[in-house]
Amino acid sequence: MTQSADALSVYALNINGPFELLSNIKMPGRGTITIQTGEKNEDDVFLFEYSSYTSPVSFYSLNLHSYYLEQFWFNKQLLEKSGYKEDLFTSDYTQYKSKDGTIVPMTIIRKKSVLPTLDTVPDKPILTHLYGYGGFGTNNKPEFDMNDIVFYNNFEGIKVIAHTRGGGELGNLWHQAGKQEKR
Numbered sequence: 276m277t278q279s280a281d282a283l284s285v286y287a288l289n290i291n292g293p294f295e296l297l298s299n300i301k302m303p304g305r306g307t308i309t310i311q312t313g314e315k316n317e318d319d320v321f322l323f324e325y326s327s328y329t330s331p332v333s334f335y336s337l338n339l340h341s342y343y344l345e346q347f348w349f350n351k352q353l354l355e356k357s358g359y360k361e362d363l364f365t366s367d368y369t370q371y372k373s374k375d376g377t378i379v380p381m382t383i384i385r386k387k388s389v390l391p392t393l394d395t396v397p398d399k400p401i402l403t404h405l406y407g408y409g410g411f412g413t414n415n416k417p418e419f420d421m422n423d424i425v426f427y428n429n430f431e432g433i434k435v436i437a438h439t440r441g442g443g444e445l446g447n448l449w450h451q452a453g454k455q456e457k458r
Contacts, residue, residue, distance in 0.1 A: 281305045285321075285342065298342045303330055305368055305382075306424065307416040328384045328434075328452030329364040331419045359424060366417070367393055377452075380444065384417075385433035403434035412450040 281302050286294040302308075311334065321337040326337030333349035353359070366384040373379050383393065390397060404426065408415065415436050426432050438444045441453025 300344050309345045327417045328366040382436045386427045389431050402430050404434045406430040407437035407439045409439030409453045412443040414443045
């Protein structure tokens with residue numbers, strides 16, 4: 276993964292030419308897709324797991340003929356026992372300008388009741404957990420963490436992830452721009 280996205284793109288591999296885009300499948304949000312293996316004879320179905328900052332892991336199948344997407348498993352027990360309700364939370368992928376003028380992406384995760392939109396002016400200071408790591412080409416992949424939910428619920432806080440140079444989110448050039456003397 277070099278960038279997370281809110282769509283899954285399906286391409287045909289052409290040996291003598293460029294890839295051909297067959298379909299863009301809308302996903303529930305910006306998240307991480309992990310490929311799963313299927314049966315040897317299931318060449319018309321693509322199985323994967325999906326997770327985001329606000330969506331616990333769930334499993335999907337994509338029919339490669341009709342492009343029909345189906346969620347076939349999610350952790351119902353986790354949701355029931357914890358009382359977690361995904362529609363109460365949101366995340367925004369935005370950008371800011373660093374001191375040297377470079378545009379740096381960041382993700383802001385929170386309960387909608389704490390800060391409905393990024394344009395909302397808060398009534399009071401908001402406890403903020405700022406995380407930033409940009410080393411060794413490591414990606415900060417969108418993944419669900421129940422510990423974050425406890426923080427959002429009990430402290431009405433927000434989490435901000437700065438996708439700093441040196442990480443792998445924006446490819447090799449972004450990684451190289453954060454190495455050694457360029458840091």
